[in-house]
Amino acid sequence: MELDEVVLYQDDSGDSDVMSERVAGLASSIYREFERLIEKYDEDVVKDLMPLIVGLLENLDSVFAANKEHVVELELQKEDNEQLVTQYEREKALRKHAEEVGRCQTNLPLGL
Numbered sequence: 001m002e003l004d005e006v007v008l009y010q011d012d013s014g015d016s017d018v019m020s021e022r023v024a025g026l027a028s029s030i031y032r033e034f035e036r037l038i039e040k041y042d043e044d045v046v047k048d049l050m051p052l053i054v055g056l057l058e059n060l061d062s063v064f065a066a067n068k069e070h071v072v073e074l075e076l077q078k079e080d081n082e083q084l085v086t087q088y089e090r091e092k093a094l095r096k097h098a099e100e101v102g103r104c105q106t107n108l109p110l111g112l
Helices: 022-038 050-104
Strands: 008-012 016-019
Touching: 008 050, 016 022, 022 050
Parallel strands: none
Antiparallel strands: 008 016
16 A cells, blocks of 8 residues: 555544545545535535544544454464364374374284
8 A cells, every 4th residue: 555545644642544545535535525515505514524524434444454453363363273273183193193003013913
């Protein structure tokens, strides 16, 4: 994601964050609509709505970010699970082989 494809915003704590492309696209569309309404009627039409929409978009962006983190975590868990299953199957095969070897050794004549 290049810097010119994202929107920077500041939250209440003063931290600057990068907004996801998806939310930035929505914000851009909403902003254009607000500009159209302001040109047609006046800025008073949207002045109370604007902070609500900005807060909503910021919350939506944080939900997208959290979801992205969960998706990454899920992929890591899937990889871990696959490794554990592979290790389990290997251990199971080794145990079966050891039991077969043990059975063969107990069946050998004592003279050998």
